[in-house]
Amino acid sequence: AQKVTQAQTEISVVEKEDVTLDCVYETRDTTYYLFWYKQPPSGELVFLIRRNSFDEQNEISGRYSWNFQKSTSSFNFTITASQVVDSAVYFCALSEASLGGNQFYFGTGTSLTVIP
Amino acid sequence: DTGVSQNPRHKITKRGQNVTFRCDPISEHNRLYWYRQTLGQGPEFLTYFQNEAQLEKSRLLSDRFSAERPKGSFSTLEIQRTEQGDSAMYLCASSPGSIVGTEAFFGQGTRLTVV
Numbered sequence: 325a326q327k328v329t330q331a332q333t334e335i336s337v338v339e340k341e342d343v344t345l346d347c348v349y350e351t352r353d354t355t356y357y358l359f360w361y362k363q364p365p366s367g368e369l370v371f372l373i374r375r376n377s378f379d380e381q382n383e384i385s386g387r388y389s390w391n392f393q394k395s396t397s398s399f400n401f402t403i404t405a406s407q408v409v410d411s412a413v414y415f416c417a418l419s420e421a422s423l424g425g426n427q428f429y430f431g432t433g434t435s436l437t438v439i440p
Numbered sequence: 441d442t443g444v445s446q447n448p449r450h451k452i453t454k455r456g457q458n459v460t461f462r463c464d465p466i467s468e469h470n471r472l473y474w475y476r477q478t479l480g481q482g483p484e485f486l487t488y489f490q491n492e493a494q495l496e497k498s499r500l501l502s503d504r505f506s507a508e509r510p511k512g513s514f515s516t517l518e519i520q521r522t523e524q525g526d527s528a529m530y531l532c533a534s535s536p537g538s539i540v541g542t543e544a545f546f547g548q549g550t551r552l553t554v555v
Contacts (some may be wrong), residue, residue: 328482357541367529369483369546376541415482425541426471426496430482 330431344402347416355421358399364412444547461550465534475531
């Protein structure tokens with residue numbers, strides 16, 4: 325079974341629009357960790373944000389914000405005032421404490437295109 | 441440059457040949473990971489090292505695959521008797537490992553094409 329589901333395959337927005345990327349996860353662990361990574365055309369996965377399962381506080385970091393809801397097993401990621409440089413594939417990932425946090429389960433990614 | 445370094449960046453090989461990839465993690469990161477990513481998919485876990493010890497291996501890692509991290513620093517991933525299905529991006533990542541659940545930092549990957 326897929327542990328991380330990103331239902332949005334591709335999204336296109338016009339520059340300066342806000343965009344939210346959805347992520348739904350599945351785990352039986354009570355302690356787990358959630359991540360968002362960005363993969364630009366160059367191919368390197370760039371770490372963006374990390375959240376622990378015991379900290380549901382939502383935060384804003386610059387143009388990035390995230391909404392973590394354990395009740396719905398969702399970890400959505402929002403980019404405010406999108407820019408062309410935000411165009412990339414975004415991956416949501418999960419690691420579980422029962423496995424030592426050593427395996428990352430990635431979703432299939434959401435390809436974001438920001439149109440100038 | 442203090443990021444994760446992978447070599448080569450691209451490799452084209454004929455079916456049946458052996459290939460070896462190298463990964464140099466971020467200095468002093470004791471955890472090292474190998475992932476495989478095919479087109480349109482997210483990375484899939486292959487194996488994990490804590491220092492020089494290979495502690496976890498995915499079922500995806502067939503007998504033709506072997507990974508080493510002899511001195512707890514750089515790592516190599518070897519694929520023997522390559523098959524066309526091995527064509528993928530092979531990603532290496534490292535993390536400090538001092539705290540469970542820390543993020544991993546990825547290299548730019550080695551793209552393997554088996555013809």
